[in-house]
Amino acid sequence: MVAVQLKGIVKWLGKTLVLRGVDLTVEGGEFFFVLGPSGCGKTTLLRIVAGFLAPDEGQVSFGDREVTTVPPHKRNAAMVFQHYALFPHMTVWDNVAYGLRLRKLPRDETERRVREALKLVRLEGFERRYPSQLSGGQQQRVALARAIAVHPDVLLLDEPLSNLDAKLRAEMRGELKALQRQLGVTAIYVTHDQKEALAMADRMAVMKDGMILQVGTPTDLYRRPASRFVAEFLGDANIWDGRLVALHADGAEVETPFGRLRCPRPDFPAQVGDAVWVMVRPEAVQVAKGDEATSAENTFVARLVRATYLGEVTELLLRLPNADIKALHFRPDGGLPDEVRLKVAADDLRLLPRHEATAMAD
Amino acid sequence: MALWASLWVVFLAFLFYPVAFMLKGAVWQDGRFTLTFFALLLQDPALADALKGSFGLALTTTVLTLSLAVPIAFVMVRYELPMKSALNLLLLVPMISPPFVSAVAVRQLLARYGPLNQLLMAVGLVDPLNPPSWLDFPFWGIVILQVLHFLPIAYLNAVAALVRVDRSLEDAARSLGASGWRLVRTVTLPLMMPGLFAAASLVFILAFTDLGTPLIFNYQRVVAVRIFHMVETALENPSGYALVLVVMALSLLTFWAGKRWMERWQVQTLPRGPADGGEEKLPSPLAWAISLAILLVTFVAILPQVAVVLNAFADRWFMTVLPDRWTLRHFQNLLVHPLTLTSLRNSLLYSLASATLDILLGLTIAYLVVRRKAPLPNWLDSAAMLPLAVPGIVIAFGYVGAFANTPLDPRVNPVPLLVIAYAIRRLPYMVRACYAGLQQASEALEEAALNLGASPLRAFVQITLPQIVPHLVAGGIMAFAFAMLEVSDSLILAFEQSYFPITKAIYALANRLEGGAQMASAMGVLGMLVLALALTLSLRLMGRRLGEVFRL
Numbered sequence: 001m002v003a004v005q006l007k008g009i010v011k012w013l014g015k016t017l018v019l020r021g022v023d024l025t026v027e028g029g030e031f032f033f034v035l036g037p038s039g040c041g042k043t044t045l046l047r048i049v050a051g052f053l054a055p056d057e058g059q060v061s062f063g064d065r066e067v068t069t070v071p072p073h074k075r076n077a078a079m080v081f082q083h084y085a086l087f088p089h090m091t092v093w094d095n096v097a098y099g100l101r102l103r104k105l106p107r108d109e110t111e112r113r114v115r116e117a118l119k120l121v122r123l124e125g126f127e128r129r130y131p132s133q134l135s136g137g138q139q140q141r142v143a144l145a146r147a148i149a150v151h152p153d154v155l156l157l158d159e160p161l162s163n164l165d166a167k168l169r170a171e172m173r174g175e176l177k178a179l180q181r182q183l184g185v186t187a188i189y190v191t192h193d194q195k196e197a198l199a200m201a202d203r204m205a206v207m208k209d210g211m212i213l214q215v216g217t218p219t220d221l222y223r224r225p226a227s228r229f230v231a232e233f234l235g236d237a238n239i240w241d242g243r244l245v246a247l248h249a250d251g252a253e254v255e256t257p258f259g260r261l262r263c264p265r266p267d268f269p270a271q272v273g274d275a276v277w278v279m280v281r282p283e284a285v286q287v288a289k290g291d292e293a294t295s296a297e298n299t300f301v302a303r304l305v306r307a308t309y310l311g312e313v314t315e316l317l318l319r320l321p322n323a324d325i326k327a328l329h330f331r332p333d334g335g336l337p338d339e340v341r342l343k344v345a346a347d348d349l350r351l352l353p354r355h356e357a358t359a360m361a362d
Numbered sequence: 363m364a365l366w367a368s369l370w371v372v373f374l375a376f377l378f379y380p381v382a383f384m385l386k387g388a389v390w391q392d393g394r395f396t397l398t399f400f401a402l403l404l405q406d407p408a409l410a411d412a413l414k415g416s417f418g419l420a421l422t423t424t425v426l427t428l429s430l431a432v433p434i435a436f437v438m439v440r441y442e443l444p445m446k447s448a449l450n451l452l453l454l455v456p457m458i459s460p461p462f463v464s465a466v467a468v469r470q471l472l473a474r475y476g477p478l479n480q481l482l483m484a485v486g487l488v489d490p491l492n493p494p495s496w497l498d499f500p501f502w503g504i505v506i507l508q509v510l511h512f513l514p515i516a517y518l519n520a521v522a523a524l525v526r527v528d529r530s531l532e533d534a535a536r537s538l539g540a541s542g543w544r545l546v547r548t549v550t551l552p553l554m555m556p557g558l559f560a561a562a563s564l565v566f567i568l569a570f571t572d573l574g575t576p577l578i579f580n581y582q583r584v585v586a587v588r589i590f591h592m593v594e595t596a597l598e599n600p601s602g603y604a605l606v607l608v609v610m611a612l613s614l615l616t617f618w619a620g621k622r623w624m625e626r627w628q629v630q631t632l633p634r635g636p637a638d639g640g641e642e643k644l645p646s647p648l649a650w651a652i653s654l655a656i657l658l659v660t661f662v663a664i665l666p667q668v669a670v671v672l673n674a675f676a677d678r679w680f681m682t683v684l685p686d687r688w689t690l691r692h693f694q695n696l697l698v699h700p701l702t703l704t705s706l707r708n709s710l711l712y713s714l715a716s717a718t719l720d721i722l723l724g725l726t727i728a729y730l731v732v733r734r735k736a737p738l739p740n741w742l743d744s745a746a747m748l749p750l751a752v753p754g755i756v757i758a759f760g761y762v763g764a765f766a767n768t769p770l771d772p773r774v775n776p777v778p779l780l781v782i783a784y785a786i787r788r789l790p791y792m793v794r795a796c797y798a799g800l801q802q803a804s805e806a807l808e809e810a811a812l813n814l815g816a817s818p819l820r821a822f823v824q825i826t827l828p829q830i831v832p833h834l835v836a837g838g839i840m841a842f843a844f845a846m847l848e849v850s851d852s853l854i855l856a857f858e859q860s861y862f863p864i865t866k867a868i869y870a871l872a873n874r875l876e877g878g879a880q881m882a883s884a885m886g887v888l889g890m891l892v893l894a895l896a897l898t899l900s901l902r903l904m905g906r907r908l909g910e911v912f913r914l
Binding site: 050051052071072073074075076077078079081082083085086087088089098099102103143146147150156 | 528530531533534535536537538539540541544545548549552553555
């Protein structure tokens, strides 16, 4: 199990600065995700790890081995491509055996490992087929088998599920995660789909404009984003303007357009009087009918503007004085009145800095 | 009226009927089916020898052309090289004249006491008393001229084949441990193979049926020359038909094989990675070395053309490396000699007519096929592409037989058939140019016009046509230029001097003893100018898409 370490990676592509000094450590055996919108530099980062691109500055190491200038074919970092990149002129068997033949393994060892890889992705019996005779999902599995057959030190995945339909994609998430566990291989997975990252990652990094904004476990990042961008990229968020009015030992108070909120202390340097953002996830907003009794803290009366039925949940748009708030209502028992009472637990609120620093909450 | 039906009438009359006529002539004698003429063909040692000769010639030319074109295409596409755009242009220069025109001058160049030997004597490589007689090896002379002339077409095809290779497949191979030659051999080349094989079949057919070059070198051991000599007796001796049919069968087979290979991997619709076609940087000395090597190749490839130009301006070129006196006399002679002036005027006329015909046919076919407005559009497309596979000598020979003693008899007046032959020969390129244009012109725009109340014809003329004018003009210019220098149809179909096109005049002049070669070269220079001008114009109009026109 090899750790991957990136130090101060800077990369220009033509006249664009694509990576602005990226530092990252992926532990051995970890399923690590790099998440970001298109054009954030995540694919470039992955191609630098694979060795297809050389960084202009910085270092790449696999364990103790520095590989910054090592060409791709000597890195033992197998990649699964977004469009699979299966060799159309080779059968499934030959595709999977390709890397093993290059490693000049004995015949029976090659055969054993091809079988093993095809078994792992549940594609036994397809050996003689050509890639064009397979469905998208099957092609995807061949690409995966081809990469894991060489027993890579690092497995790189470039949006491997993006060309599958929604149902298959959801299925493959579970399978990929289980497979990575079983192999114990260090894997780096690049995607713009936050659901994929949240569902599979041991840890993940969120990138924007060639920089890493935050690294942590999915729960960390979802519950405790360090910036407005991370908060919004990982899911729906209610975000309001606020002003810090009091700092206590166990919490803080913020003045918002619709009243005063009690919330946890900010984990960035801030003083009383500073402008901040206040965030809460829609599912953390508790909604009750207007007449039900609740405690007074962080409780407001709101008007129901719209209720959108989505099956397992109903999405509510509520209007407060000078602000709107989104909330989720699970298992609605009958309709909601026009006026509701909503409550937000102090622990579910989070303060975010107004100036987006590259705060690394590792 | 069904437009598509009239197109089929044209194909039937001028493409299928002549072939059918020859087929009947070859196997039907005295009311009975017979294969005697094919048997006679194989028993005639001279003809069997010629078949073997043509095969060997075409194979040698094809192998050499591709082994030159593929590496050049590879470095040109994949690496940053100095002078790249200039090299790209220079590589296309040999297209401006058919090898047959260069052959006239090169024959002089290779004479026993000609410039080449003079040069070799001067540097002491050749014994002045007993210089080698290069013309004793016409086979290699023809091979060299063909290789140099077909290089641009092979190069364009190789570039296309390479560009089509999905780069992420190479990345995948590298991440699995492949590199260098191994990567090229296991992934890049196999993926290029369909395109390369198609290019090879194209070059093979062109070389196999090249009439002009062997004729000038007076090399009898190729079928094209044999066929040419059989034209006079075409009607009396059905062996000619049999031979032409064998040639056509071989060409069709080669073409079909090339197509099959080409399609083998195209039907496989695997998702493609993003086209990340970056050029790699090379160490500067290496990049310069590669550029200079390519420059050297282009220089050699241009030599035959240079020889033509030198020859055209040479007053005295005897026992020296370069001419020692220059003159414009040969050009002045062109103006007074009856044969040259009429042939120039004839060629301009024929080419203009055939280019116009090509534009009409090409546009109609392309429109019907691209917009799927005709029944069996794929068949229509195949018929339009057929002239790539059916050699010029086959069509021309068929015309001589099929239209004898009709109002179109080429012996009486070859003009209509010459124009039609030229047009049919260049139709594939014209149709391609129109495909390229129509695929860019959005069908939705035309539908919008129809929706707003325009009639189909009006919508086409006002909306679609203006969008594809550059492609039409480019295609038309190319059709015109290639008609100007078309060889096999011209040599075979024009019998009377007064109807000679420029190429037949060059052929007639080249065989005259006194100053004929110089005058032929002077005419060649004029032809090259026309073609160069036409290519430049088309390149301006179509830009990089010009390459698409010359692919199989």
